[in-house]
Amino acid sequence: MKKILFVTTRYPQIKSYSGDTLRAHNIIKNLRKKNIVDVVCINEKNKDKIIDKQKNGKIYFCRKINILSKIFYSILSMVNLKPLQLGFFYSKEIKEFLLNNHKNYDSIIFHLIRSAQYLPAEFTGKKILEMTDIMSNNYDQTKKNLSILNPYYYLYLFESFLVKKYEGYCLKIFNQIVIVSKADIARDLKKTKKKIIIIGNGVEINKKKFKFSKNNFKIIFIGNINYLPNKYACYDFVKKIFPRINIIDSKIEFHIIGKISILDRVKLGFFKKVKVVGPVDNLNVHINSAICGISNLKIATGMQNKTLTYMSYGLPAVCSHSSSRGITILKNYQDFISYNDEKKFIGQILELKKNKVLANRLSNNSYKKIKKLSWNIALLRYKEII
Numbered sequence: 001m002k003k004i005l006f007v008t009t010r011y012p013q014i015k016s017y018s019g020d021t022l023r024a025h026n027i028i029k030n031l032r033k034k035n036i037v038d039v040v041c042i043n044e045k046n047k048d049k050i051i052d053k054q055k056n057g058k059i060y061f062c063r064k065i066n067i068l069s070k071i072f073y074s075i076l077s078m079v080n081l082k083p084l085q086l087g088f089f090y091s092k093e094i095k096e097f098l099l100n101n102h103k104n105y106d107s108i109i110f111h112l113i114r115s116a117q118y119l120p121a122e123f124t125g126k127k128i129l130e131m132t133d134i135m136s137n138n139y140d141q142t143k144k145n146l147s148i149l150n151p152y153y154y155l156y157l158f159e160s161f162l163v164k165k166y167e168g169y170c171l172k173i174f175n176q177i178v179i180v181s182k183a184d185i186a187r188d189l190k191k192t193k194k195k196i197i198i199i200g201n202g203v204e205i206n207k208k209k210f211k212f213s214k215n216n217f218k219i220i221f222i223g224n225i226n227y228l229p230n231k232y233a234c235y236d237f238v239k240k241i242f243p244r245i246n247i248i249d250s251k252i253e254f255h256i257i258g259k260i261s262i263l264d265r266v267k268l269g270f271f272k273k274v275k276v277v278g279p280v281d282n283l284n285v286h287i288n289s290a291i292c293g294i295s296n297l298k299i300a301t302g303m304q305n306k307t308l309t310y311m312s313y314g315l316p317a318v319c320s321h322s323s324s325r326g327i328t329i330l331k332n333y334q335d336f337i338s339y340n341d342e343k344k345f346i347g348q349i350l351e352l353k354k355n356k357v358l359a360n361r362l363s364n365n366s367y368k369k370i371k372k373l374s375w376n377i378a379l380l381r382y383k384e385i386i
Helices: 019-031 068-078 084-088 093-103 113-118 135-144 152-175 181-187 189-195 227-250 262-267 305-312 341-354 356-373
Strands: 003-008 036-042 050-054 057-062 107-111 128-133 175-177 196-198 218-222 253-257 274-278 292-293 319-320 337-339
Touching: 003 019, 003 093, 019 036, 019 084, 019 107, 019 128, 019 175, 036 093, 050 175, 057 093, 068 084, 068 337, 084 113, 084 152, 093 113, 093 175, 107 253, 113 128, 128 152, 135 152, 152 319, 181 274, 189 337, 227 253, 227 341, 262 274, 292 305, 292 341, 305 319, 305 356, 337 341
Parallel strands: 003 036, 003 107, 036 057, 107 128, 128 175, 175 196, 218 253, 218 292, 253 274, 292 319, 319 337
Antiparallel strands: 050 057
């Protein structure tokens, strides 16, 4: 039994539809089966530092970072030509915790590159970076989808350069880097293949809830809507796609489920037939009367957690080409539907509304195969690298 520390800037909640948080939770859960896994993270709710004792490990909650500190350290990072996100998520308490306690652990797992800044130079154990995605690739994709008149274009241009430089630094100092998609190796990591471990995403297996009916009326989108690719996907759908669907069938509604800001909740709620549900503890009731779940992201590197979640309930999934790659056991038009233009996207949703044979085929096939992608199976390789 090894003693492991998991370092993350956000509390890894079990009831979350944010992909990185959900992945972090399941890594911790699976490693705790045969190891002691402590967690240090930012506590978003309580101001005082607290310790939560759990089976096979503890969670050390550090104080929430105030906005003035975020601004100050972000500027400092920029001056030092380091990613702004390092400063935005910098916690003096986490830094001190690592300096004072790193000798107590055999391995330390750092969740996302913004946590890599806490690695003590003196640590002699196994150093693992759970990078998940190559963030510079995501930023490059985001930049391509922004107008040069948009101030965010220049922010992402600058941050992309800094992140790519920092990713190169991380490849040198860590023993192993964990990413989700093999496609990232082909683009950026050829020179350091030996350090890279591909560990794909998994899913919690739920009770099959989808039942076909021509009276089904909901299109579902789940995810953290504060995450820019998800936010853009929702606005793109309600502005460009959904009105064209409603012209053909005015009874169809679009339901948005997940963490969302007050401003986006109000703005998206103004659109006709759009229901902003917000975060929920259980998806069961929301699957009822659903036609399909969508993953229409233009900024993505592979199969999304939201798609796997739809499938875990037997709900047919319709995905953009960029958000449907990476899991070879899932086949287009057998387990999900992938599209590459808006006309096909609209046609596929409307076809699922009326075509019982197609809808049930996707539902049954995906639900059967998704059992091979449970978190327990997906994360088996973690045991090899700790």
